[in-house]
Amino acid sequence: MRHLLATEGLDAATATAVLDTAEELKRTLLGREVRKLPTLRGRTVITMFYEASTRTRVSFEIAGKWMSADVVNVSASGSSVGKGESLRDTALTLAAAGADCVIVRHPASGAAHRLAGWLQEAGTSVVNAGDGTHEHPTQALLDAATLRERLGDLAGKRVAIVGDVLHSRVARSNVHLLTTLGAEVVLVAPPTLLPAHVDRWPVTVSHTFDAELPSLDAVMMLRVQAERMHGGFFPSAREYSIAYGMSEARLAALPEHAVVLHPGPMLRGMEIASSVADSPRAAITQQVANGVHVRMAVLYHLLAHEEEVRS
Amino acid sequence: MAPRNRGAAEPAGRELLSAGDVARTVARMAHQVIERTSLGAADAAPVVLLGIPTRGAPLAHRLAARIADFSGARVPTGVLDITLYRDDLRRRPTRPLGTTELPPGGVDDQLVILVDDVLFSGRTVRAALDALRDAGRPSAVQLAVLVDRGHRELPIRADYVGKNVPTARTEEVHVQLHEVDGRDAVLLRRMEDPA
Amino acid sequence: MTGLVLRGVRPYGEDPVDLEIRDGVLAALGSDVDTDGAEVRDCDGLVALPGFVDLHTHLREPGREDTETIATGSAAAALGGYTAVFAMANTDPVADNAVIVEHVWRRGREVGLVDVYPVGAVTVGLAGEKLAELGTMAGSRARVRMFSDDGRCVADPLLMRRALEYSTALDAVIAQHAEEPRLTVGAQAHEGDLAARLGLAGWPAAAEESIIARDCLLARHTGARLHVCHVSTAGAADLLRWAKAQGIRVSAEVTPHHLLLDDERLATYDPVNKVNPPLRTAADAKVLREALAEGVLDCVATDHAPHAPQDKDCEWSAARPGMLGLQTALPVVIRTMVEPGLLDWRGVARVLSERPAEIAGLPDQGRPLEAGEPATLTLVDPAASWTVRGAELASIAANTPYEGMALPGRVVTTLLRGRITAHEGEVLA
Numbered sequence: 001m002r003h004l005l006a007t008e009g010l011d012a013a014t015a016t017a018v019l020d021t022a023e024e025l026k027r028t029l030l031g032r033e034v035r036k037l038p039t040l041r042g043r044t045v046i047t048m049f050y051e052a053s054t055r056t057r058v059s060f061e062i063a064g065k066w067m068s069a070d071v072v073n074v075s076a077s078g079s080s081v082g083k084g085e086s087l088r089d090t091a092l093t094l095a096a097a098g099a100d101c102v103i104v105r106h107p108a109s110g111a112a113h114r115l116a117g118w119l120q121e122a123g124t125s126v127v128n129a130g131d132g133t134h135e136h137p138t139q140a141l142l143d144a145a146t147l148r149e150r151l152g153d154l155a156g157k158r159v160a161i162v163g164d165v166l167h168s169r170v171a172r173s174n175v176h177l178l179t180t181l182g183a184e185v186v187l188v189a190p191p192t193l194l195p196a197h198v199d200r201w202p203v204t205v206s207h208t209f210d211a212e213l214p215s216l217d218a219v220m221m222l223r224v225q226a227e228r229m230h231g232g233f234f235p236s237a238r239e240y241s242i243a244y245g246m247s248e249a250r251l252a253a254l255p256e257h258a259v260v261l262h263p264g265p266m267l268r269g270m271e272i273a274s275s276v277a278d279s280p281r282a283a284i285t286q287q288v289a290n291g292v293h294v295r296m297a298v299l300y301h302l303l304a305h306e307e308e309v310r311s
Numbered sequence: 312m313a314p315r316n317r318g319a320a321e322p323a324g325r326e327l328l329s330a331g332d333v334a335r336t337v338a339r340m341a342h343q344v345i346e347r348t349s350l351g352a353a354d355a356a357p358v359v360l361l362g363i364p365t366r367g368a369p370l371a372h373r374l375a376a377r378i379a380d381f382s383g384a385r386v387p388t389g390v391l392d393i394t395l396y397r398d399d400l401r402r403r404p405t406r407p408l409g410t411t412e413l414p415p416g417g418v419d420d421q422l423v424i425l426v427d428d429v430l431f432s433g434r435t436v437r438a439a440l441d442a443l444r445d446a447g448r449p450s451a452v453q454l455a456v457l458v459d460r461g462h463r464e465l466p467i468r469a470d471y472v473g474k475n476v477p478t479a480r481t482e483e484v485h486v487q488l489h490e491v492d493g494r495d496a497v498l499l500r501r502m503e504d505p506a
Numbered sequence: 507m508t509g510l511v512l513r514g515v516r517p518y519g520e521d522p523v524d525l526e527i528r529d530g531v532l533a534a535l536g537s538d539v540d541t542d543g544a545e546v547r548d549c550d551g552l553v554a555l556p557g558f559v560d561l562h563t564h565l566r567e568p569g570r571e572d573t574e575t576i577a578t579g580s581a582a583a584a585l586g587g588y589t590a591v592f593a594m595a596n597t598d599p600v601a602d603n604a605v606i607v608e609h610v611w612r613r614g615r616e617v618g619l620v621d622v623y624p625v626g627a628v629t630v631g632l633a634g635e636k637l638a639e640l641g642t643m644a645g646s647r648a649r650v651r652m653f654s655d656d657g658r659c660v661a662d663p664l665l666m667r668r669a670l671e672y673s674t675a676l677d678a679v680i681a682q683h684a685e686e687p688r689l690t691v692g693a694q695a696h697e698g699d700l701a702a703r704l705g706l707a708g709w710p711a712a713a714e715e716s717i718i719a720r721d722c723l724l725a726r727h728t729g730a731r732l733h734v735c736h737v738s739t740a741g742a743a744d745l746l747r748w749a750k751a752q753g754i755r756v757s758a759e760v761t762p763h764h765l766l767l768d769d770e771r772l773a774t775y776d777p778v779n780k781v782n783p784p785l786r787t788a789a790d791a792k793v794l795r796e797a798l799a800e801g802v803l804d805c806v807a808t809d810h811a812p813h814a815p816q817d818k819d820c821e822w823s824a825a826r827p828g829m830l831g832l833q834t835a836l837p838v839v840i841r842t843m844v845e846p847g848l849l850d851w852r853g854v855a856r857v858l859s860e861r862p863a864e865i866a867g868l869p870d871q872g873r874p875l876e877a878g879e880p881a882t883l884t885l886v887d888p889a890a891s892w893t894v895r896g897a898e899l900a901s902i903a904a905n906t907p908y909e910g911m912a913l914p915g916r917v918v919t920t921l922l923r924g925r926i927t928a929h930e931g932e933v934l935a
Contacts, residue, residue, distance in 0.1 A: 001405070008703065017407060024408040028395070034445055039395045087821055108821035109694070109705035110775030117776075132823070134705030169705060195702035196710075300408075304400040 001301045003116045003126045006135040007177040014301075015141070015180060022145050022290065022297035029066070029293075037296075040069035043303050046094050048074045049105040049129070050087075055264060055288070056129050056139075060103050063295035069101075069303070091115050095122035100303055103127040109134035125302040133167045139263055140173035142294040143220065144181060146287045150259045151217055155182030160212050162188040162244055163222030163271060164233075166195050170263045171222055175203055186212055188244065192233040209244055213253040221246050221262045221272050237270055246272040251281060259283050324485065324500025327476055333457070333488075333495040336473035337370070340455055341377030343471050347453075348422060350384050356422040356450050358384075361391040363427045363439050364409040369490035370457060371426040387414030391425070391446065396438035411446070418447040424470070428486035430456040433467035458497055460484045509533070509544035510924065515554040515885060517875040519851030525554065527881040530924035534877050549885055552918055555855045557589025557882040559862040559871050560832065561681070561759055562656070562735060562807035565591070565622070567613065568606070569598025573903040574812035576610065579832070580619035582810070582900040584928035586832040587884035587917040590863070590871045591620050595627040596657040602627035602638040604646040611648035618935055619927045623866065626650040628669045628680060632658050637669060644676040651867050654681035656735055657782070659717055661687050666721060670730035679757075679865060681733040682721050684742070685783065689713035694823055696769045696784040704772055706822065709784050711739040718742050722749035722756055733865055734758040736809050738783040740793035747802045757865045759807035760794050762838035763829055763907060767791070771907070777818050777825030778907050781811070784827075791842075798857060799848040805861040808835045812903030830906045833899050836886065837913035844888075845914065870923075881924040890916035900933070 001014060029035050045064040049057050057073065064071035074094070085093075087106070094102055102124055104112050109132030116126040130136040144154065151157055159178055165171040165187050178185050185203040187194065198205055206212050224240065234240045246260060251273075254260075260272075260282040268274045276282060328336065349355040362371030368390045375388045392409035400406065425439050436454060443452060455471035460478040478484060478499065485498040512525040517535065525532060526539035534540065560583065566574035574582075576593070583591045593610050595601035601610060607624040614622020626643040630636045632655045643650040653673065660666045660682060669680050690713045695701040697708025718734055722745065725732040737743065737758045749756045763781060768788040771779040779785060797803045811828025818825050839858065843849040849857065855872075863872025873879040893912050896904030920928040927934060 017405075021408050024392075024410060025395075028392075028408075028411055032445065037395045037445070038441060039400065086816060086819075087824075088819055106821065108823040111821045113775045114821050117774075132705050133707070172703070172705060196697045196708050197699040197702055200699050201703075300395075301405055305405040306402050 004137050004298055004302065005112045005116055005126065005128045007137045007140050007173045007180070008135065010137070010177065010180065012180050015144070015177060018141060018294070018297045018301055019145050019148060021300055022141070022293040023148075025296050026290070026293040035066055036068060037066060038068050040064070040067040040299060040303055043069045043100045044072065044098050045069045045101045045103065045299065046072045046074060046099040047103045047129070048090070048094070050076045051105050051107055051130070053105055053130070056105065059288070059291040060129060060295050062292050063299060066292070067296050067299055069299065087111060087115065088118050091118050092122070095119050095124045099124050101125040101127060101299065103129050104131070105129040106131050108132050123307070127298060127302065130169050132169065134169050135173045136169040137173050137177070138291070138295055138298055139170050140177040141298070142287055142291040143174055143261055143263070144177055145290040145294050146261060146283050147218055147259065149286070149290070150283060151257070154178065157183045157217040158186065158215055159183050159218045159220060160186045160188050160216050161220045161222065162209060162246070164193045164224055164228055165189045165198070165222065166193045167225065167228065168222045174220060175201060179203070188212060190234050190243070193228070209250065210253065213250055214255065216254055216258050218259045218261060219246060219254065221260065223263065223265065224267060224271050241270050245270060246276050248273050248275055251276050251279065254281075261287060263287070324498040326496055327458070327484070327499050328474060328497035330495035333497065336457060337373050338377050340471045340473055341374055341381055344374065344424065344455065345378060345382045347470065350378065350382050350386070356420075358386050359414055359416070359418055359421045359423050359449075360386055360388045361418070361423055361425055361443070362388070363425060363435060364390060364392050366428040366486055366488050366491055367426045369488050370428060374426060374455065387416055389413045391439055391442055393435060393438040393442045396441040398434060398438065411442070413446060418443065418449045420448070420450050422451050422453065423449040424453045424455050426455045428457050428488075429484050430454070430459045430469050430472070431462055433463045433465035436467050437465050457486055458484055511539055511541045511544045511546045512549045512554075512885070513546060514548060514550040515552050517554045518855060519553045519888070522551070527921070527924045530881055532875065532877055532879050532881045535875070549919075551887075551889075552885040553851055553888050554875055555587070555851065555884050555886060556859040556872050556875060557884050557920060557922065558587045558836070558858040559590040559866065559868065560588050560808050560810070560835070561592045561652070561733070561805065561862045561866060562761075562809045563591040563593055563832065564596070564809070564811045564828065565593040565610070566812055567597065568609070570814075573814050574901050576613040576622060577617045578900055578902050579810070579812070580614065580617045580622060581933045582830075582832040584619040584920045584933050585900050585917060585931065586834070587836050587886065587920050588620050588832060589882045589884070589920065589922045589927070590623065590868060591832075592623045592625050592652055592866065594656045595625050595654060596632055600627050600631050601625065602630050602632070604639070604642045604648070607643050607648040607650050608646050619933055620922065621871065623652070624648050624650060625656070625681065626653045628653045628655045628660050629665065634658060634661055634665065637665070637672065640669075640672060640676060640678065644678060651676070651678045652681055652733070653678055654683065654735065656681065656683045659683050659685040659687060661717070663720060663724070667724050667728060670724055670728040670732065674728065674730045677867065679731040679733045681735050682717065683735050684714045684717035684721065686713040686716050689716070694780070695772050696786045698769055698787055700769050700772050704775070706772065711741050711786070714739055714783055715741040715745055718745050722746075722754050725756055726752060726754045729755070731755045732757070736761050736764065736783055736807070737794065737803055738764045738786050738790065740790045743793050743797035743802055747797070750802065757804045757861070758802070759805050759862070760798055760803045761809045762806060762831055762835045765791060765795055765798070765806070765842040766838050767907060775822050777820065777822050778829070778905055778909070780822060780825050780827045781809075781829050782827035795842055795846075795848055798843065799853070804865060805857045806835060806839055807862065808832050812901050813905045814903060818905050828905070830896070830899060830901055830903060832901070834894060834906060834908050834913060836917060837892075837915045838908075840888065840915040841913060881921055883921050884917055885919040887916045887918050888914070890914070892916055
């Protein structure tokens, strides 16, 4: 693996290998006093975040540090990024400064793809940590890792992704990865929050959350961003919450084994009831913990192999 | 992400040890371990066998079984995966991680005997020592190998050697074990394609 | 003037003749033309067409002379076989007054490679709030007869109605960039399967079609002449067919890139493919080619839009929309229309020269290749194939979406009123 830009096109064997590695890493580090592996000693990993995201950035940073990589954080305000330098120039500068891997979060869809193109010659790997409304592949991988822990093999499992699918990079990445791993995906959202031609996606679509609940093995709640609430995508937060919120009653209607995921940060009360978020049926903190191991695994698969196969 | 399956291709070559030889060698090593560690003595440090994947793991189990046969002592056995500690990760395709399984008692304050099939450059053992350091603090560490083929690149030696085999660098030593390869043997063959 | 004889050219790709040019005029066509005192050139097998007229060019001067100037844009035009171009008004400052349009017109004459006609803005500063001084621009030395806020839509229906009404007194045409802005907030790409997967905010076909429908009705109501810029959807072609059948005075153009390219190009996120309106589906492109052959779409216009590298070699959403087009228009028309048999060379003359000249009301462009007509023509080697290299094009900018593509048909010579303006890849000012 040279870059991780999207889960679309990521084959099942590679995805499974990354998940297996994450699982082993988790097991290896469990209960250890020294949570540090020498594997990526001398490799330089740069996180480049053009959008605020403590959660994802910290997760990548810890992952890199636990693998002994040198991790440098570049944020839009603390570097020439804020002075209007182009993404291309910033990336080339960081590559010239010796970055082996650039982890990028950017508001423009496709920014990570562009970066990978510009860094092709430099040999720098690129990890997409969320690009616009396109993809967020490591989030999908950590969601899959969490679901595997809770449910076992994902083949044949039925997973609902609920909420603002249209603007969600988490949803896109999860649709591709889950279907690649053999799960069935049902998108539950109002028509205004579904992408064009969603009928061509390998999913089923529902506008009736309650009807789906009894057949689900997992529910992934998506974040509803404030600007959508005021953008006329649905009449009111109240109506949204009634139709698409993860309430206690809905939790009760799920099968006993079913698990509830949320990529965070959560809007408690609106998209997910507080009691649901804090219940043992929710895997939200488990997701965060798995995030580190999955990102360690991604770095391992990107950086710990010979140059010749890095194509 | 090709695994390194050294023995999987049924390499032809000169047989250094037959199945019977392998069994006798392991038995002899078991006797040596019992003797050198004063196994069973009241003041002896508790012993743990840790096999290094792939073939060190079944070897450690065989060694433990022979030790139990000869001394009655049950030696805790585990597996120590060293992939994350290797210094040659960037020279090969991505390696899948093996599973590290330490015995329930861990390794702290115990005499750990690392078990591997072939001792060559010593780099695997170096990685294993690093991995072991992160796993705990043994009172001492020893090394047992089925075959020592020479050509050390690090100041490392084995405490228990099944067989010393003088080799050329252009040769490869293949240990085959029933648990992994379906049969027991040690083969010597010429590298067809020296890198 | 001594005269020029072009031997063996094939007018409209038909039987070879000799063309005799004297005093900027086609003096004679035939096998026994007068070569006395004339330079004789062997043009065996070259197809002769009336010089091309581009209703939609961005020459970027004034304002972005780092990407194109009237001089370099004129050179690109002449090399592409053009003898007249209409320079869009979205310069900086905007061509919304007589001073700017006269400047563009005068610079075009100074350069002298093609006739440069400035397009005036419909509204002041392209802001869509207040009519620009259309009459003053029409009465200026530039004699502006085409007005457009291209790059932006005249979205306010009342303002569009007024512009159409007002233009009738000037014998002018309003060229609309049909894009309902409320339906394209943040839009980045055609709202289709691919954009949805790529997370690029969608630009629905309805945003274009709703404005075309509205403006056709306004044109009917006012009796004014409407020209629809860069039609890109199958639905728009249906609307235009309907409007023309109603007798509404509407004309329409299609760009070469909308004939050839489609939204499959998005997958790389390379903004060289970002354009406004966006590349639509392959099905749209097919309908557009058929509509052009049918005459529902009147002509091909390049929407030649030079952009600096830093405005293209960036992330998709930060990139400016637009593509170079002047030097690749004919090859793309050959590839999409001639090769599949949708147009013959007379048809090419119609869509690249005659109809645009008529729409713009140019008396001396798009004329038939007949004795007594202006010697404004283009000689094409239809058998030649060439590989597009942005860096080798005459424009300062290099943002061609056809980089590395082999395209058919090469412009060998361009003549403007008897004078050779481009020959074998060189311009002759």
